Amino acid sequence: MERTLVLLKPDCVERRLIGRIISRLEDKGLSIVAMKMLWIDSELAKKHYAEHVQKPFYSGLEKFITAAPVVAMVVEGVEAIRIVRDMLGPTNGRVAPPGTIRGDFSSSRQMNLVHASDGPEAAAREIALYFRHDEIFSYTPTLAPWFRVEGE
Numbered sequence: 001m002e003r004t005l006v007l008l009k010p011d012c013v014e015r016r017l018i019g020r021i022i023s024r025l026e027d028k029g030l031s032i033v034a035m036k037m038l039w040i041d042s043e044l045a046k047k048h049y050a051e052h053v054q055k056p057f058y059s060g061l062e063k064f065i066t067a068a069p070v071v072a073m074v075v076e077g078v079e080a081i082r083i084v085r086d087m088l089g090p091t092n093g094r095v096a097p098p099g100t101i102r103g104d105f106s107s108s109r110q111m112n113l114v115h116a117s118d119g120p121e122a123a124a125r126e127i128a129l130y131f132r133h134d135e136i137f138s139y140t141p142t143l144a145p146w147f148r149v150e151g152e
């Protein structure tokens with residue numbers, strides 16, 4: 001079982017796509033085990049995007065990610081980190097294939113609607129930036145046996 005941080009970015013919130021994106025994650029059989037709306041400030045943006053702070057596009061990226069509220073979630077499931085990244089598609093919405101979230105809803109490299117952790121270390125670091133331990137809920141969905149064979 002893996003956990004990954006998913007952020008519905010300001011463009012997702014402003015375009016009223018929150019429900020449709022959450023539905024796709026739930027339809028896949030992933031579990032949302034934590035969720036909150038918050039407004040990212042400059043300090044949190046620099047922590048979240050630590051690897052991009054020195055890049056030329058960072059000032060525009062910070063302006064964008066702090067422009068409206070976001071919805072942060074912890075999403076859980078077997079191979080959840082890779083599965084969610086695959087569901088998002090490539091960073092640039094203009095090259096993301098149809099059927100992926102970015103391919104279906106985004107036509108931008110920066111305004112790509114959703115962020116998801118790119119590996120286990122990033123997931124652990126990013127989840128800790130947004131959630132305390134007692135804000136994350138572990139539960140076994142009643143429908144779990146109808147999504148996947150035990151031990152698969």
Ligand code: CMP
Pocket residue numbers: 052057061091109110111112114115116
């Ligand atoms: P995300 O998956 O959140 O990770 C870093 C973000 O930086 C990325 O999505 C894009 O929103 C943004 N980004 C990546 N590359 C560029 C770029 N070359 N120009 C502008 N924004 C970018």
